Amino acid sequence: MRLPAFEYLEPRDRQEALDYLARYSENASILAGGSDLLVRMKQRLVRTSYVISLKHLKDLDGIRPDEDGRLCLGSNTPLVSIIRSPLLQGAYRGLTDAIRRIGAPPIQHYRGTIGGNLCLETRCLYYNQSAFWRSGRPRCQKDGGEICYAEENSDRCRSANVSDGACALMALDAEIVLESREGERSLPIEEFFTGKGESPFARSPDELVTTIRLPAPETAFGSSFRKLTYRSAIDFALVSASAGVKVEAGRIARARIAVGGAGAAPLLLREASEKLLGKSPEDGDAVAETAAQAGRHAAAFMVDNLGATLEYRQKMAAVLVRKAVQEALARAENGNARGRRER
């Protein structure tokens, strides 16, 4: 399968990349590892005149703490460096677990990058198909048309965010730093996603995601990630869940639960997360209740467009949330025990 023709641009540094983005704007696409962009180009899902390669932008590759102890992940850091980083153990296990489940371990990990995974386009069974497959009927909303094949009479695109990294980063309360020639801005991860299937990201065409910032590591904080797929490698999530919890004085002090595969953004379940606050980490009923509510809310955002039946994915959303919360709590308590021993 041949790629359509385009002009290949190879900026030497960040400034040159931002200049290209300012000049070519929506006619340009940013190439990181290529495992999403090039497939979509082959399928003629994205038409682009210029491809801007990030390969020389070495300063975007790396993981460093900033002066406030927050961890800054350069957007062009390969997935394999995230998995192997000693800085991303402990509190951040939810992220490394998620990254490990992306694609196939030996291959995508050397090409795929954390920024690329964060910007994984939303997917739908009726959209992510060859040009020939799609040519048999009118275009869908994501493809520039007016029909939705996933949900009858839908007035908008119902494609889903299935990025494992994005789901885990949502539970970790990450911050996304965007840069353009005009300057820099940072968005809480909730605001980085628009929730619109047609245009899922708040990135404007002249901006580049440069850094993903994680809160400073804490003791007694645990995170986790669960993903439902048919195969243990290659597959995108049918549904996924991630949790980040903080335990203080034997009570759950903070909780963030996110579900992937339910809507165009990783779904942050605030209400369900709040049910956990003040509860003991051993309170199985509270966890079950939270998971059930999270499942109900997530189910409302799901449509039948990712493979597996809708009913199965909806049921599994609650199961994955329960397992993710249990694991995050266990990890938070282990961290707590370790913290006590060290003191």
Added chain:
Amino acid sequence: MKKIPVSMTVNDDEVDIYVPAHWTLLDVLREELELTGAKEGCGEGVCGSCTVLMDGHPVRSCLTLAAEARGARVLTVEGLGGPGMELDPLQQAFIEKGAVQCGFCTPGMLMTAKALLDSKPEATEQEVREAISGNICRCTGYAKIVEAILDASHKSET
């Protein structure tokens, strides 16, 4: 069509060519260099039959632009054996264990296995299975492929 210069090392040969900017590494290997060992299966990064090593790491050559491979050391299945017709221990093991049926996935399997054994000469069965989890084989059921890779791994120890 605008062509761009690409210089890289392919199986120990220095290659300097001009190719269209939208060509993938796989296009260059197969169409320009006539190295047809790497296969195009899905063309979308799912099947793994186009796997080659770039600076020692397995990559999907169908999803790697030729321009991105500039300056890299590329190893394809043609470069796997020794000089002459000598086979790599992995290739020999694939033959002895009957790990090849239709053969379409074999070059990708070999290259993925090569990268694994280069970094972990004493790989366990679990590590082998994880390593080839991105390579699809529709004939063998994987059992013989896993056996062959483990066999080659044990031989390299002695």
